[in-house]
Amino acid sequence: MVALIKWNEEGGHVKLGLPSDLDLPMAQPLVDSLRHAFTVGDVIEILADSVERVSTACIQALLVASRTAAESRQTFAIVAPSVPFVEACSDLGLASWLNQWRRS
Template identity: 55%
Template structure:
């Protein structure tokens, strides 16, 4: 059972709800879910307000998904990123990336 909640929206988009704990073992399942969502829809939103802990590997998975979506011409957004996610991106020098892909 995946801790990542996959929801198909009425408009055909996909919303992925992230769990509160995105530690290192969650990086591969997260990347797999993100890649599947980008392949399945031209509109992917990651719901991130509940993230309380995140590894650099999981942030890397989000960056890869955003790049993949852009390469496919798909929309990708991180909806309401938590303060923890924002701080982790800031620490890694990725604040501008998060701002580019965020929906507040």
């Protein structure tokens, strides 16, 4: 089954629903989605509640996205990150970063 990033955009409010398996091949689609989101939206929300497995590449992409948001003063949030997502961030030493950008 192909994992898809769910795209939802209403009035400059973009929601990206992450698939359960965010492995390395998902990094490119995720980056493409993020790039597009920053061009069309002021508010970008990443819905991470379904993530069961996540690669460093995808977390890295979200990391870059958060920096982009900070620099461009766009709103960025990682919503309801799943336990595996939180654990992966913690393993990578990015717990504080996630806490900074997460929203329950």
